[in-house]
Amino acid sequence: MESALFPEGLTVEDSHSYFDGVELETLAHEYGTPLYVVSETIIRRRCEELRRSFLERYPGTRAYYASKAFQTLDMLRIIRDEGLGVDVVSGGELYAALRAGVDPSAIIFHGNAKTDHELKMAVEAGVGRIAVDNLEEVYRIEREAARVGTKQTILFRVTPGVDSHTHRFISTGSLDSKFGIPLEPAETARYVQALRACHHVEFAGLHFHIGSQLLENTSHLAALRIVLRFAARLAKEFGLDVRELNMGGGYGIRYLPEDKAPALSEFVAPLMAMVHAWSAEEGLPIPACAIEPGRWIVGEAGLTLYQVIAVKEIPGIRTYVAVDGGMGDNIRPALYDAHYHAAIVGRIRGQRCAVESDEAVASGRSPRIVTIAGRYCESGDILVRDVSLPDPQPGDILALFSTGAYCFAMASNYNRVPRPALVMLKDGAARLSVRRQTYEDLCSGEQ
Secondary structure (H helix, E strand, O other), X not given: OOOOOOOOOEEEEOOEEEEOOEXXXXXXXXXXXXXXXXXXXXHHHHHHHHHHHHXXXXXXXXXXXXXXXXXXXXXXXXXXXXXXXXXXXXXXXXXXXXXXXXXXXXXXXXXXXXXXXXXXXXXXXXXXXXXXXXXXXXXXXXXXXXHHOOOEEEEEEEEOOOOOOOOHHHEOOOOOOOOOEEOOHHHHHHHHHHHHHOOOEEEEEEEOOOEOOEOOOHHHHHHHHHHHHHHHHHHHXXXXXXXXXXXXXXXXXXXXXXXXXXXXXXXXXXXHHHHHHHHHHHOOOOOEEEEOOOHHHHHHHEEEEEEEEEEEEEOOOEEEEEEOOOOOOOOHHHHHOOOOOEEEEEEOOOOOOOOOOHHHHHHOXXXXXXXXXXXXXXXXXXXXXXXXXXXOOOOEEEEEEOOOOOOOOOOOOHHHOOOOEEEEEEOOEEEEEEOOOOHHHHHOOXX
């Protein structure tokens, strides 16, 4: 192993690699590869840090897990047991959260194009908040709430117009974004008018989100300053109290050993200080503040195991190491040039290299700079470029680290490849959380 310090939870004993106390080679043999591996221990540790750094330090605050990062029934039950709310963005995510026993009042429903069916589901379930993304949505929520005979609490998701300096596909706070309501005077008046016309809609406050995988808080602070100025304007010009302020998420994690990811407190403490200063300066009550971490909770808690299938050297150009997974189980490198760290963590038992025995390979490998290629029929199916590995050979078990967020969630059946299984680790034991798909599963919905 190149580093026993990255990621958290990884240890090496007598040349055997363990994650959360479970040997990775054993997992690959028992459950097969590709295999998603997630540490419940690390997830719960992050939830504890969230409580300590935010919820317990600032009374009246809330935290929602942005479940689009990684949503399974198992994960939702962990979040429920940890006392956090859940952020959903579709009817399917809402259905799963309710099925997992999440209190509907602890759910916030996001999305820029919620369907009528989804709004009906949300209102009937009694979700705590709906983040409104456009004017028509206010009237559509009013219609559903009036039909049920209830009052639905909403937040306005606003676009602060801040460049978050992240990949354009995961930047959401700039003015030219499909997400959010622009803070234009004419638009503000229209939304306020809609609120006054809709008696089954209750305005609670504002929401903003500026992007994802941010490793410093400059953009958060710039966006918050703009949103607070808008909140004061709503109160003073329109008599509209901002009782709640949801500051989104986007807190970055370590994908590579050299990455420096700030602690959660380094993000939230300056944000809360700005809110308190604004309250004193404007003479307005401190709103109940909320955050929505997703990747930050689960990203470093996951890794993915693969088997090396082939090693192809192109003399003077590149050596490709082909594995039995790729863009079907991790689209992020192809989608927005995401970078990962990788290491060889074991070997498929009984396999032999073409020129050496297992024992010889294990004891005398020299590092090589290689590119890890996926199995899918796309030239862009590259998982990691130019990584140093100890002379990889067919049959090796390879681990990609920090794959807990947006890998399982974005997996596909491209090339008719079944989705991998997922195991959850806790206290040195593994449990099957999601079974591997079969070929029969792939055709089960077809006529």
